Amino acid sequence: DIVMTQSPDSLAVSLGERATINCKSSQSVFYSSNNKNYLAWYQQKPGQPPKLLIYWASTRESGVPDRFSGSGSGTDFNLTISSVQAEDVAVYYCHQYHSIPWTFGQGTKVEIK
């Protein structure tokens, strides 16, 4: 199984500041045949299902604010919130869909300082 490890486990950020979450995979999630990284990011607020933010490591889902961005390739990825807003308080998960079984990171909780 590909193990996804996120850091940090939790993050307290002031409103308007930048937040960066890292996700490392135990094996590459890149396919050279189509030049894509099979990596997605989700946001989960309490009592709600996860919401897709980013797929193919850096493609923002329609309707997601442009303060959310994804970067990285191979085994090392980042989700960045350029200017954290109060509504961004949530747990964020990375997800690899490169290999079966699909696996998720343990989650990173973002709070306001």
Add this chain to the structure above:
Amino acid sequence: QVQLQESGPGLVKPSETLSLTCTVSGVSISNNYWTWIRQPPGKGLEWIGYISYSGSTNYNPSLKSRVTLSLDTSKNQFSLKLNSVTAADTAVYYCAKNEGFIDYWGQGTPVTVSS
């Protein structure tokens, strides 16, 4: 727009079978891939498996011996059966549409395994 809704018993006895159905609206299940994911209380996400529009399946090896996914195209529904459940199967169960990444999620249904 695409909507998914899980339904089924919220309480299952140990050793019995957990059965859930996902009703899809806004898109035909005959054209996409469909997934089940679960989240134990206070914990992270675990992928259970997916079923394609043609009925082919892929399961998490950790659950493969106990899981069956199926489609009912006449009702635009897909289903999960998990047999021989234990307390470790207590979780919120989500049905979802996937393109690899998961683009639409149901609201989730909590299932408790207890006698």
